[in-house]
Amino acid sequence: MTDALAIRDLSHAWGRKSALDGVGFRVARGRFSALLGPNGAGKSTLISVLTGLIRPRPGRVEIGGIDLARAPRAALAQIGVVFQSATYDAELSVLSNLRYFASLQGLDRKTSSQRIDEALDRLDMRERARERVRDLNGGHRRRMEIARALLHRPALLILDEPTVGLDAPARRAITDHVHDLTGHGVSVLWATHLSDEIRDSDQVVLLHQGRLQADGTAGALRAGSALSDWMLRETGAMPC
Ligand SMILES: Nc1ncnc2c1ncn2[C@@H]1O[C@H](COP(=O)(O)OP(=O)(O)OP(=O)(O)O)[C@@H](O)[C@H]1O
Secondary structure, X not given: OOOOEEEEEEEEXXXXXXXXXXXXXXXXXXXXEEEEOOOOOXXXXXXXXXXOOOOOOOOEEEEOOXXXXXXXXXXXXXXXXXXXXXXXXXXXXXXXXXHHHHHHOOOOHHHHHHHHHHHHHHOOOHXXXXXXXXXXXXXXHHHHHHHHHHOOOOOEEEEEOOOOOOOHHHHHHHHHHHHHHHHHOOEEEEEEOOHHHOOOOOEEEEEEOOEEEEEEEHHHHHOOOOHHHHHHHHXXXXXO
């Protein structure tokens, strides 16, 4: 089976400033991969490439086996994205937000209802379905956005620092739910600078100053020390 994501020799500069320099790694199907790095490491730039905001040049990106440069529409249809900033209609209910997105994805009514039920169950949001988004707390709003990103069954779920601004219980609930999704075959790329969101069995892709500093299983990379200490040794940056 093809990888959910394969990146080779990817570079990008903002003007003269290099943000990504020859980055390459893979995310296998059903894997939770943490894209880790201190501020300015290049995480957001990489996500901008993966979501089609920046052209992958030079370099090659395949999502679900589809080349992003050659077939951008088909490749982008393979991703579900949860951006750092919220994107929903707060005046509508959770259900209406999800139905609207499902219709944008071209899902018929029956498929849409099935997928919405499934996604709400996976994020433990079924009881909130009829509530207006503006009445939800930050953690539940985020869970709704994650449920929404799953409706078209993407090969890869990309989340850009999805727990920013949330309190500790909400952060824990979201990291647990997203880890659980991998048990349903969902592949995850989770950008963060918070090492406590990562489990030993997760893949860690560590970026530092635009370069790939490490790629491996968290437990093996940290080799007995705390992941935050390992990251400090690797990057010299204070972890959170
Ligand atoms: N739109 C932009 N224009 C110019 N420079 C940018 C732009 N976006 C990012 N950069 C620069 O590119 C480099 C990588 O930044 P990027 O935002 O990708 O890192 P990051 O790992 O996401 O950091 P953070 O955790 O702070 O969001 C930094 O030096 C940053 O200043």
